[in-house]
Amino acid sequence: MRASPSGTPRHIFGDEEESIVILSREVELAIQSLKMEVKSDNFFHKEGTRMKGISAYFMVLAVLSVTIGMTWxxxxxxxxxxxxxxxHAHLNLIGWVTMSIFAFYYHLVPGAQDGILPKLHLTVAVLGLITIVPGIVMAIRESGETLAKAGSMLTLLSMLLFLAVVLKSVRARA
Structure with missing residues (x-):
């Protein structure tokens, strides 16, 4: 018999039913511990972990996009x-994946949020997303391709702006 991390005896070899009871008690204790941790204000809002500014806007846009994409x-x-x-695929890839990457980058490199360039990046990224998705719908329905082309160009410009932000951040850290 060995003791588990919680101090509860654990049977390595022995009565299977008793081992299941002990294991379920350990799981229950772990869940209670996690619940207590989650209830404390420090779980989600530890110093430096809260998304702020540009990163928060990108994350909200990402989660909104994936919610709409999943429903669709x-x-x-x-x-x-x-x-x-x-x-639908473009909404999920540009809206969820790309916007999440932007959010995490800006969160992990807080200095990258400074200046006008990140704000311009956010604006162009939002405009690109809300233009390209309905533009693709219109193109599929043969109602015109202009909106899809404009959305594509805005999305490309958004990525080029992000490249500029990353390069600026890399140079600042070097």
Whole structure:
């Protein structure tokens, strides 16, 4: 018999039912400990961990995008109509993945949020996302490609602005 990290005896070899009871008690203790930690204000808001400024805006946009994207995906699945899946994919990839990466970068490199360039980056990224997705829908429905092209150019410009922010941050740290 060995003691577990919580001090509860644990049977390595022995009665299976007793081992399950002991294991379930350990899991219960771990969950209670985690609940106590989560209830404290320090769990989510430890010094320096709260997203602020540009990073918070990008993260909210990312979560909003994935929520809309998942809902849209469920609707497509339920209707068995996947004709708009390219627009759905762009919403998830640009909206969720790319915006999350931007959020985490700005959060992990707080100095990168300084100046006008990050604000311009956020503005162009938002405009690109809200233009490209309906533009792709219009292109699929053969209602015109102008909005999709404009959204593509704005999204590319957003990435170029991000490149400038990253390069500026790298030079500042060197």
């Amino acid at each position: 995906g469920i609707q497509m699945s339920a209707s068995h109509n996947h004709i708009l899946s390219p627009a």
